[in-house]
Amino acid sequence: MARAIALPAIDRDADEDGGRLVWSRRASLTTRILAVNIIALALMAGSLFYLDSLRKQLIAERFRLARGEVEITADALAETPLAQRRPLLARIGTEQKLRLRLFDASGELIVDSFEIAEPAFALIDPASEPWVQHAARALDRAVDFVVSAPRIEDYREPTTPSAWPELATARVSGMTAVRLRYAPDRTPVINAAAPVGARGEVLLATRNARDVTQAIRDARQTLTIVVAVALLLSIQLSLFLARTIVRPLRALVRAAVRVRLGRGREVVVPRLPERRDEIGLLARAFSDMTAALRQRIDAVESFAADVSHELKNPLASLRSALESLETVEDPELRRKLAEIAAHDVRRIDRLITEIADASRIDAQLSRAAFEPVDLTALARQLVVERDARSLGRGHDDGARVVFEGPPGRGPTAIISGDAARLERVLENLVDNAVSFSPPGGTVRVAVTRGGETVELSVSDDGPGVALDQRETVFERFHSVRPTDEAFGAHSGLGLAIARTIVTAHDGTLTIHDRPDGAPGARLVAKFPVA
Numbered sequence: 001m002a003r004a005i006a007l008p009a010i011d012r013d014a015d016e017d018g019g020r021l022v023w024s025r026r027a028s029l030t031t032r033i034l035a036v037n038i039i040a041l042a043l044m045a046g047s048l049f050y051l052d053s054l055r056k057q058l059i060a061e062r063f064r065l066a067r068g069e070v071e072i073t074a075d076a077l078a079e080t081p082l083a084q085r086r087p088l089l090a091r092i093g094t095e096q097k098l099r100l101r102l103f104d105a106s107g108e109l110i111v112d113s114f115e116i117a118e119p120a121f122a123l124i125d126p127a128s129e130p131w132v133q134h135a136a137r138a139l140d141r142a143v144d145f146v147v148s149a150p151r152i153e154d155y156r157e158p159t160t161p162s163a164w165p166e167l168a169t170a171r172v173s174g175m176t177a178v179r180l181r182y183a184p185d186r187t188p189v190i191n192a193a194a195p196v197g198a199r200g201e202v203l204l205a206t207r208n209a210r211d212v213t214q215a216i217r218d219a220r221q222t223l224t225i226v227v228a229v230a231l232l233l234s235i236q237l238s239l240f241l242a243r244t245i246v247r248p249l250r251a252l253v254r255a256a257v258r259v260r261l262g263r264g265r266e267v268v269v270p271r272l273p274e275r276r277d278e279i280g281l282l283a284r285a286f287s288d289m290t291a292a293l294r295q296r297i298d299a300v301e302s303f304a305a306d307v308s309h310e311l312k313n314p315l316a317s318l319r320s321a322l323e324s325l326e327t328v329e330d331p332e333l334r335r336k337l338a339e340i341a342a343h344d345v346r347r348i349d350r351l352i353t354e355i356a357d358a359s360r361i362d363a364q365l366s367r368a369a370f371e372p373v374d375l376t377a378l379a380r381q382l383v384v385e386r387d388a389r390s391l392g393r394g395h396d397d398g399a400r401v402v403f404e405g406p407p408g409r410g411p412t413a414i415i416s417g418d419a420a421r422l423e424r425v426l427e428n429l430v431d432n433a434v435s436f437s438p439p440g441g442t443v444r445v446a447v448t449r450g451g452e453t454v455e456l457s458v459s460d461d462g463p464g465v466a467l468d469q470r471e472t473v474f475e476r477f478h479s480v481r482p483t484d485e486a487f488g489a490h491s492g493l494g495l496a497i498a499r500t501i502v503t504a505h506d507g508t509l510t511i512h513d514r515p516d517g518a519p520g521a522r523l524v525a526k527f528p529v530a
Helices: 029-045 047-079 082-096 131-146 165-173 210-260 278-325 331-367 375-393 419-436 494-504
Strands: 099-103 109-112 177-182 188-196 201-208 371-374 399-404 414-417 441-450 453-459 508-513 521-528
Touching (some): 029 210, 047 082, 047 188, 047 201, 047 210, 082 099, 082 109, 131 210, 165 177, 165 188, 210 278, 278 331, 371 375, 371 419, 375 399, 375 453, 399 419, 414 419, 414 521, 419 441, 419 494, 419 521, 494 508
Antiparallel strands (some): 099 109, 099 201, 177 188, 188 201, 441 453, 453 521, 508 521
């Protein structure tokens, strides 16, 4: 039979994602969630190291302050009489928390503010501090190592007070010299030397800028606490999120494994009705899929049992005929036994062909690419070709097949499907109707469209189908045939195959009485409009 007329292909949505996260294939879902949430916090924690730039800015500011302080003090000393210098240095050192030392042109120490007044500061011995300060200094060293900070020399008083390098620099260059060192507790000590007047004297100002270190440590401590709290909360929330996702997925995995191991009847796949998210949708889809798989397995087992039963009958008849041939001498009886054997062989061949076709339909339909099909043109063409074959053989099938519809092409009824399989549906329905119609009867084929549904109907003039048989006739190998039909002429798979194909096209196939009230059955296949 010629293939049905197929319209140009329509657009179909593709739900495929070609993108793949190769880097995360080996990581568990919990690990991925934790990693994604912790990465941002890790970046924020990295700002701990950028506090070093703040420390540099504060040190630079203190350098400018030390330069200004020592230059102003040196200018004041140059204008102050010798007798008033000592009180001036003591007052400035106490008020500004500086250690001021004045050296003459030969490098001899003239005045030390710590000797003429109460020391403005004292360097702290690390051994006397609590463990918290030791931890803070260890963190300082770690940050310096990470940011590759230049090494700062330790602050140590030289054996000769005039041995400070910045004194020589200021005396030779005539300009202010500033230098940074670390006290034993790793707080900055800033020395600033500036020339005083024209007599070659040099003023050395020393400041222990402990507040700079404290400011950095306070900022680092605050940020550390914030990051630690945020990290703890993020881990807890990530684990909670992972549990809400991973636990139901693992339950589904366990159920899938049990189904794969052949324990499908024992497995209760969780449907998670309380969840309205994608996990709930997945659980319910998986549960429905498992139920469909169980039904398919049951159908396969039932089909295998039916096949075995259906093949046993003709095989038993064939065996009996062949065994009898050996003992029968009557030529007429031997001829009849040979005819029975040939009939059984044809019956077995027909059964095997129908069984093979029925078993392949589901798999073939699952791989078929559906296209728009004009069901009206399909039905009209099939009826025309059937009539042509009957005329070519010189006889008909005992019943006339007509297509009831407007002349010409008429309105189209487009559905989405496999044209070849839809032809098979129509052929099976027509063959079934012809076999039940009396000689000279009429089989009527009609296609109508109502709203979003296309209806294909095949009516016959036969005895009809009882109400209690209208579902069982669609079962495989169920066959209630006319009394005058040759035994074994039909396999009982025609209507079962037709319903399978219709169902695969999202349609329904049912049996009704004829609408005009006349005897006969009306098989109706309904499809959604493309």
